[in-house]
Amino acid sequence: MMGRQASGQDRLFYSFNLEDHIPQNHLLRGIDRCLDFAGLREHLAEHYSQIGRPSIDPELMLRMLVVGYCYGIRSERRLCEELHLNLAYRWFCRLSLEDAVPDHSTFSKNRHGRFRDSGVFRWLFDEVVRRCMAAGLVKAEGFAVDASIVEADASSQRGVAGTESVDWKDPALSTRAVREYLEGLDAEALGKVLPKKISLTDPQASWTAATGGPAFFAYSTNYLIDAEHGVIMDVQATPAHRTAEVESTKLMVDRVQEQFGLKPERLIGDTAYGTAPMLSWMVDEKGIEPHVPVWDRTQRDDGTLSSNEFTWDEQAKEYTCPQGRPLRSQWRVFKIERSHITKADTVIYRASQQDCANCPEKQRCCPTTPMRKIVRSVHEAARDVGRKIATTEQYERSRCQRKKVEMLFAHLKRILRLDRLRLRGLSGAMDEFTMAAAVQNLRRLAMRVPQGPPTQGTATPA
Known part of the structure; x- marks a missing residue:
């Protein structure tokens, strides 16, 4: 026999507990257990007047924003509509069935005013990070x-x-x-x-x-x-x-x-963070291992010798070519000492033109120039650290973790x-x-x- 739904909307009194209608495994229940707004009012105290009509509870607005961002509800007007209809949203925002939902215009007033001035969004983010730390994550x-x-x-x-x-x-x-x-x-x-x-x-x-x-x-x-x-x-x-x-x-x-x-x-x-100044900041200033690909354009693809085939002498501050000839930043003594550092924070090391002219490997080294030169960054030591780390197994694991x-x-x-x-x-x-x-x-x-x-x-x- 075909059933017929009885009309149940004409009752005068209902026994309804909002808590009973939210599943225990609901995402908002888990988020609610992780949130702590205990210090919110103290953080915002100086941005509210001590007199006048009470404003909308800032915790309510933050809870509403959490719901909006959590479920991809970008429109504040739609967020208020969804909060009016959705029982789970009401439960999370501490609103009963009889409580009115704040108007959507309230968000704009607070976002561009006291919320931004007080940095409450950063405060909330930091509090969540501390909760993650407390949980061992x-x-x-x-x-x-x-x-x-x-x-x-x-x-x-x-x-x-x-x-x-x-x-x-x-x-x-x-x-x-x-x-x-x-x-x-x-x-x-x-x-x-x-x-x-x-x-x-x-x-x-x-x-x-x-x-x-x-x-x-x-x-x-x-x-x-x-x-x-x-x-x-x-x-x-x-x-x-x-x-x-x-x-x-x-x-x-x-x-x-x-x-x-x-x-x-x-x-x-990734490679964008492998520039010489950035690597120097990690290695020299912060003491952090750079697990990033080194931004390196010294490798040649025309068959000629690359700069990594030249040996660097840290004490003498010069390169030595495969034929044993030096490359120096200066070949004569100046009365006023010069750093030879360019605007790009590099030093150019040049071989002797006479050495290159008589070298049997000139066609493999500098076929189009009278002498070989190498441009070395002032942060080359940090780049060398990055290159060395790139050969380790930990670096390979780091590449996977970057995803x-x-x-x-x-x-x-x-x-x-x-x-x-x-x-x-x-x-x-x-x-x-x-x-x-x-x-x-x-x-x-x-x-x-x-x-x-x-x-x-x-x-x-x-």
Whole structure:
């Protein structure tokens, strides 16, 4: 017999417990056990007035943002709608069935105001990292670093050539992102190098075609992760420019050391991080093993002798060719001592023209020049350390561990759906990247430690 559903919506009273309707293995239950907002109000105290009407609880807004980033709900308006309908979201945000959901406009007011001024997103990220450390997910023996490009909220049609004059005082261009850009020009003289194209809506975004397709305005999110379990130790937003990405590594390593007292024994990265100055910073300044491919263009592919076939004499500060002839930075004594260091931080070593003219190997060494010369970086010793490490088995394991960063970027864009920013300006990109990284750590922590990390103290890294 065909059944018929009885009408059950006309009852006056219901017995309903929200706790009973959330599965014990629900992701938000695990995240809730890993979150601790005990110090939130103390952190934000000076940014709230002591008088006036009580504001919306900042913990509620942060919990709502965690839900949004966790489930890829990018629209704040849609997030409020989903929170109104979804029981699990309500439970996680500590809202009963009768409680009203905050208006979506509240997020904009707080994000661009007290949340940004107080650095609450960075505070939340650091607290999550400490919870990961307490759970034993941070070994701190090896860190991996990489960057990924994320499209900015800026149309390519609203861009002008970098050489074109722009009246930034035009009221139509007076936006928060433009003001941040102009402040950056005054503080850091960013205008020394003219970009190829500037966005009129988000001028701090970089015009890039690094992905191999059509060019677009973008920012880069830079991750520094622990190589053991893939916990994100730090995150930094930069314009989509290779130099800025590499330099952000120094900031992140120093910040992790300052915040958590951790410094890795080895740093894993791709070839972009294998430049001579970067290797020198790792080896000479920080005492970190560089597990990165050395950026080396000295190897010749035309059949002639490469510079690695010449012997370097550290005491004499000169090279010796395979025929036993020296290559020196100077062949005569100057009254005023010269360093011979070029603007590129290199020293050029030249052979004697007479030695090369009478050498039987000249056609294999310098067939098109009267003498052989070798350009040596002032950081060549650090490059040699990198080359030596590249021959070890640990280096091969590090190459495999580097993929964990790329997996996190894939998760960021495909699962969390952060393939295009919603906030403008470098500060907006930083807010979004920091929240997304905190949520990625929370998801990992909830899945690896279902019972939640210890509530007291911080575990010592293994």
